[in-house]
Amino acid sequence: MKEKIGFVGVGRMGANMARRLGDCGYRITAVYDAHRPAAAALARELDARHARTLAAVTAAADVIFTVVTDDSAQLSVFAVHGDSLLVRARGKVFVNCATVTPKTHVEVGRRAKRWGAMALEGCMASSISQARQGTLYLMCAGERRCFERVRPILERLSTALRFVGRAGRAAQVKALVNMVMNANTAALAEGLGLGAALGHDLDMLREVFAQTGAQSQVLKTDGEDMQNRAHECYFSAAHAAKDSTIAWVLGCEAGLQLPIAAAARLQFERLVSLGLGGLDKSGVAELTFKGRHG
């Protein structure tokens, strides 16, 4: 019999993962969100219980996915006092999918172990639509036996599943991916912004970029959106700022100079400080095209 699944944090990412597992025949038994209307709506949609406490999610499920916003939220759902996923957690498996610092994953793993449960990092380098379709890029870390236990579930969410090592390692890899992605994004915005200022046809310029050493994944995903100011959010500038900061801190701790990553981080921080953190990361072009912002 298939495991019962719980979800904590049902923003667009978490909700789509829950929908996908529901489609695959898993029973979503409980959903929880600090923003109750979101949890209530998804609970109705999936015929799940709308849990009002974290402890109720643990009680109702075997495997609990958490898709929360940041380090503090991640640690608070695993609080050692008060309402917590750790209450009567013996034998449960937690799969933590938020982008948080490696240290937080290590700490959550420690707490879970102390309460007789297991925690797995499930870092996603993917978008909301991929969550819905079960085509996530999913990097896991923690104890391998924990990964093996939930692998059948993860395989329904992902077309690229990878185990990268001990707790914290997947978060590191994801931070590295996003650090490079964000820098490439900010660099592309500068190339297109300067091209526009010089009066070049940006369709032509993007085509040339695509055929030369300037080619990149972000050119495909963000180039046209930068040109057209179509910054509907797939991966927000605020998230980009956060991820670049995680990587930048890792770099500082390692004693490395990372000037490009630092400059990209500042661009995304600047977007946030201008109140534009909710734009897609392509919104960084708003800073580099003449007469937009900045």
Next chain:
Amino acid sequence: MKEKIGFVGVGRMGANMARRLGDCGYRITAVYDAHRPAAAALARELDARHARTLAAVTAAADVIFTVVTDDSAQLSVFAVHGDSLLVRARGKVFVNCATVTPKTHVEVGRRAKRWGAMALEGCMASSISQARQGTLYLMCAGERRCFERVRPILERLSTALRFVGRAGRAAQVKALVNMVMNANTAALAEGLGLGAALGHDLDMLREVFAQTGAQSQVLKTDGEDMQNRAHECYFSAAHAAKDSTIAWVLGCEAGLQLPIAAAARLQFERLVSLGLGGLDKSGVAELTFKGRHG
């Protein structure tokens, strides 16, 4: 009957272009290089005349390719006094393939016109081996009738031929391409350098980059070389510094802030100042891996 072709500047790029046109049945009638042994060797190889003066190249050829090192060299081969390609240049076509500033192309075009000749920018976004195989990415600018006149020759050098507008425009596009490419390269070096410092398997990391938003052309061309410190030169750090500077100046003139491009420019300038400008652009990783340089 096919045009007679001359070459000025026969470093590895120019020499390979000449070899390729020779293979295609063109007669290379004269070659010139400020470094005489290079010209002498290529002249022997291609049964061409080793021209000791620029005027002799113009006299011996209908279409003259120039592949020189920088702005000052580009202007000096079109000097208005003394030995110059402009001597008795009426009716000749010059195809100028160096990466120089847009302004230099404009000035050379003006001089050629005054002497009754035509000048075309032929900006290459390609490597030495592509020159040899006739698979260059070639962006041209200048007068369209000039482009049309030499198009059959250019088609033997290139698998991607493009006319982008008036004099100076191709150099601008190339500067934009290389600005983005250099930034992506420097960002990749930081990602791999930090990954190495954290003890990640770089084969794994490059594979993850290739499958996610961190994917880029420079990951394919430079990633493994960064890991293995294999910096044999295809496109030198010194060239990267020069091209990033051209773009950075265009940005300054346009009144734009380009912090990523500026940071990347500084990294390549730093390589040059450390005496490492002769390394391939992948050599920027020497600055970001712990215990290498800097």
